[in-house]
Amino acid sequence: MDTLGGAEFAPTSTYLNTSSCGLWPRRSVEAVGRLAQEIADGRPEGSGSTGAVEAARASFARLTGVSADRVALGGSVAVHVGLIAASLPAGAEVVVPEGEFSSMVTPFTTRDLKVRYAPLDSLAEAVGPGTALVALSAVQSADGRIADLPAVRAAAAAHGARVLLDASQAAGWLPLDAGRYDYTVTGGFKYLLCPRGASFLTVTEEAQESLVPVHAGLFAAEDPEGSTYGPVEEFARSARRYDEPPSYLAYHAAAQSLPLLEEIGIGTVHAHNTALAARFRVGLTELGHEPVPGDSGIVAVPGLGGRRPLLARAGIVVSARAGNLRVSFHLYNSAADVDRALDVLSG
Template sequence: METSSLDQVRAAEFASGGATAYLATASCGLLPRRAVEAVTALAERNATGSRGGAGSFDAVDRARAGFARIAGVDPGRVSTGGSVAVHVALVAASLPAGAEVLAPEGEFSSVVSPFAVRGDLRMRYVPLAGLAEAVRPETALVALSAAQSSDGRVADLDAVRAAAAAHGARTLLDASQSAGWLPLDAGAYDYTVTGAFKFLMCPRGTSFLTVTEEAQETLPVLYAGWLSAEDRWNSTYGPVRRLAADARRYDEPVAFLAYHGAEHALALVAEVGVDALYEHATGLAARFREGLGALGHPAVPGTSAIVAVPGLGAREPELADAGVLVSNRAGNLRAAFHVYNTEADVDRALDVLAR
């Protein structure tokens, strides 16, 4: 999309007025207007008891297909749910006792805790930059985020995949902080997990799991219910006789309000295009890094859409008071840029930090 097209999307889908410079997408993305309207419509149907007020499985499946399109996989590889931690827990349950799980130091809790709390797996943590070199023959799984939550660093994903393949290890990628601005090839990993309420701008309660056909052979169906059945409506009583043949067997119970909004948010991401979002978001991030350097506040280097400034997190309240919303993570001031941000937002944040 041309910049003018981004301006049109910004005007049509997001509140304007300049009261707030919202740079906290790495915590929670803004809902586009079309998603708000879909959630509101369903809530009103729920309130009035009109037909179909509970929610539509067709909307859930359209959201599944929308995510699959962004992730570059067939919809049959995508499972829907509400939590990254729940999806990771399925993967943790698939590992035999004593298996080694390799992860970056300081990785987001939901990516590593389901493995750690088992107590019978061997957890090994290494610096992100040395993750690929740390894979060894006894490594069963490498679990990591494409972009780190604390500081936005993007892993060398090609190197990690190559090292895992060379040693027969499986890979689990968390795309929660990257899907929506960084191209995602979910088919290159055994598992991906994505909390979609950040750069994919879906309501909270929307999370996606992708699983290769090979990995499905060992992934347990711990949450089996009638939604996991090949024939949902004839599986509502008694044990499920036949599970869905694809990744839908891992679906969690549906949060319909979230998924009715997600369908439309994901359609917007596809319309704009991840390549256009990448160029826009990383361009603003580069402008912010340059400005920070000029102020004597060097940011974590890189080309991520997420910018972190070590030791500056304590200024988050000051920025909030000035109408600039950022995050304080691990002592870092963290700003994240997306479709609804402009150069004016960058300059506004820099002006406050220059005081």
């Protein structure tokens, strides 16, 4: 099974760690280099291009099935979640899965909110009439499990709760319709192949008025050029009102990385990644290990996290999370990578 990235990628290791950080395609590296040189040269507009920022916004929107006016840009998932947490009324109940990633939980715990935890497999049953928000990851960071998203959406709708979905471990390989959720947040530096500093918030039109633009600056204005000094008089009528000032280097790269995923197609990436993961699960089972079951492109093996140094010495990059050995596949991986990892694990 060949890679999908072609000449865009040339890793010097067997890289199976996209759940921690995705590799940049060559075109993105070159875009960052060009902008860095322009800044060093002191050229006009050398700080960065708003055109590149808007191109990244539009590409992310297409990848996740929403219009560009539903996408706000920022620098981290934690800030997006903090915005949502700050907009909830005091005492509101937020239901989250046990073991959820800290960036999705901590902003709610720092405010006067009631945070209630439930097992991921029964999260929908934990939603009740007093729930204001259900916050969860589409794919769990620690073990790669895919949440039962239809069940969560149905439970939230039945009780009048909103849903916040973290797509950081999903967007880029798992088909996603962001418009089905009140809010989604996505760190771009994993499967979207962007640098850190590029993150995305989607807000449905109906949910938009529930958020207070607490970190608004001129980029959140309807007329940014006319809002340089003094308070912003009119916020953008779109989700752009929740924009943070962009990290131009990150977004110049994002404007190249995201179109690459569009060219290949998320459906194609999904089939590729899950096929590699299935091959790895079969091999692990033959070696006597029991991976977390499922159809995810991320494979976790409980109790095997201590093997990460062994793999690292063999030039194979993976993660250890919550005691699990976590191996994640993406478009620059091949069947040969799977077999090499299995060979090292076999001893």
